Amino acid sequence: MKVMAQMSMVMNLDKCIGCHTCSVTCKQAWTNRTGTEYVWFNNVETRPGLGYPRTYQDQSTWQGGWVRTKRGKLKLRAGGRFRKLATIFSNPKMPSIHDYYEPWTYEYDMLLSAPQGEHTPVARPKSLLTGDDMNIEWSANWDDDLGGSTETMQDDPILQHMSEHVAEELEQTFMFYLPRICEHCLNPACVASCPSGAMYKRAEDGIVLVDQDQCRGWRMCVTGCPYKKVYFNHKTGKAEKCTMCYPRIEVGLPTVCSETCVGRLRYLGLVLYDADKVSEAAAVENEHDLLESQRSVFLDPNDPAVVEAARAEGIPDDWIEAAQASPIWSLIQKYRVALPLHPEYRTMPMVWYIPPLSPVVDVVGTSGNDAEDPRTLFAAISKLRIPLEYLAGLFTAGDTVPVERTLRRLAAMRSYMRDINLGKEPDESIAEAVG
Ligand code: SF4
Numbered sequence: 001m002k003v004m005a006q007m008s009m010v011m012n013l014d015k016c017i018g019c020h021t022c023s024v025t026c027k028q029a030w031t032n033r034t035g036t037e038y039v040w041f042n043n044v045e046t047r048p049g050l051g052y053p054r055t056y057q058d059q060s061t062w063q064g065g066w067v068r069t070k071r072g073k074l075k076l077r078a079g080g081r082f083r084k085l086a087t088i089f090s091n092p093k094m095p096s097i098h099d100y101y102e103p104w105t106y107e108y109d110m111l112l113s114a115p116q117g118e119h120t121p122v123a124r125p126k127s128l129l130t131g132d133d134m135n136i137e138w139s140a141n142w143d144d145d146l147g148g149s150t151e152t153m154q155d156d157p158i159l160q161h162m163s164e165h166v167a168e169e170l171e172q173t174f175m176f177y178l179p180r181i182c183e184h185c186l187n188p189a190c191v192a193s194c195p196s197g198a199m200y201k202r203a204e205d206g207i208v209l210v211d212q213d214q215c216r217g218w219r220m221c222v223t224g225c226p227y228k229k230v231y232f233n234h235k236t237g238k239a240e241k242c243t244m245c246y247p248r249i250e251v252g253l254p255t256v257c258s259e260t261c262v263g264r265l266r267y268l269g270l271v272l273y274d275a276d277k278v279s280e281a282a283a284v285e286n287e288h289d290l291l292e293s294q295r296s297v298f299l300d301p302n303d304p305a306v307v308e309a310a311r312a313e314g315i316p317d318d319w320i321e322a323a324q325a326s327p328i329w330s331l332i333q334k335y336r337v338a339l340p341l342h343p344e345y346r347t348m349p350m351v352w353y354i355p356p357l358s359p360v361v362d363v364v365g366t367s368g369n370d371a372e373d374p375r376t377l378f379a380a381i382s383k384l385r386i387p388l389e390y391l392a393g394l395f396t397a398g399d400t401v402p403v404e405r406t407l408r409r410l411a412a413m414r415s416y417m418r419d420i421n422l423g424k425e426p427d428e429s430i431a432e433a434v435g
């Protein structure tokens, strides 16, 4: 066992209201510079939706890339004139500026100086890149509130893989928000694909960074990252990415996105993991085993054998105590309510998510509150507004069983805590009903 420490995050999606405060405060702190206008180290995606950059989840392109075989496995396929590069650098997809969005601004002076006209004025946005008036046809969160109900929305690759199209009737639409930062992966494709050795993963806390002096602007990290979380600065000609606010972390402060999150949904902390297990866990053949194999690398920070092994690796005592105090291990491994985003990308992402426990569409408990009686919810779990299949496409490589199990636990916990908060005796038998 080789114990290492990793900064990680768990986000509780039930609490995200899509206010974008995290994105804006991150941008103010890190990317409010020329060359990074289009860059959002933290973005909040509309789900269903095409994401940011657009269609990043579609891992296959005409140039080749990851394709799903008939037996459901992901396989690398090279193609087109980039055949060789595609083979070497896994996902060859290089988003264009239009896949992110062309940044724009308005002529704010016009608010005061525009002459009175016959019609209500409509501000035309101006491209920040060219200065021209723009006709905007797509942008991040363009799909807000459509809930999969239009043809454009059906381009969401997860919706496409679902056996039923959910949004034929407006009553069947659903939406939620998915905040995303770099995953600071245990097996980072960006680091593996950098020909200059500029991308690196810090040994002490696992934060993945770009050495700006070493970067030669090859952009293999942009194509190599399946989450598309490395960005090219067009002014400096170098790659940039989320730093997990390491200058703040080093002095004991949380990341900007965690500190400013309005929903208080981001749990940030250290976890201990077994570095000897990482390659094996990432390479598990059956995709439905990926969740458990990725969970299996995390170590119980309260286990004396783990503490001893961590000390032997030189991990300081106060770091071990920080891992013991952090809720990350418990949410992922003990309570098993957190799931990784796209484990099938096999980079071992270190930002995990508690899936949203959406309301049941046509079954309401006696009081009208969700999960008032969790057994009602258990019986109707296939009628949740957000289909299990959609969540499984995001978090468990398509396997609905662990998603259902997670939602049952969340429903039981909600009911249990409601009883306690109301001063009632909680129903201990709920735990058995979770299954
Ligand atoms: Fe690298 Fe992408 Fe993983 Fe971040 S999410 S560590 S950029 S591979």
Ligand code: SF4
Binding pocket: 015, 016, 017, 018, 019, 020, 021, 022, 023, 044, 177, 179, 260, 261, 262, 263, 264, 265
């Ligand atoms: Fe969601 Fe928090 Fe970001 Fe608001 S600040 S969009 S609640 S993650």
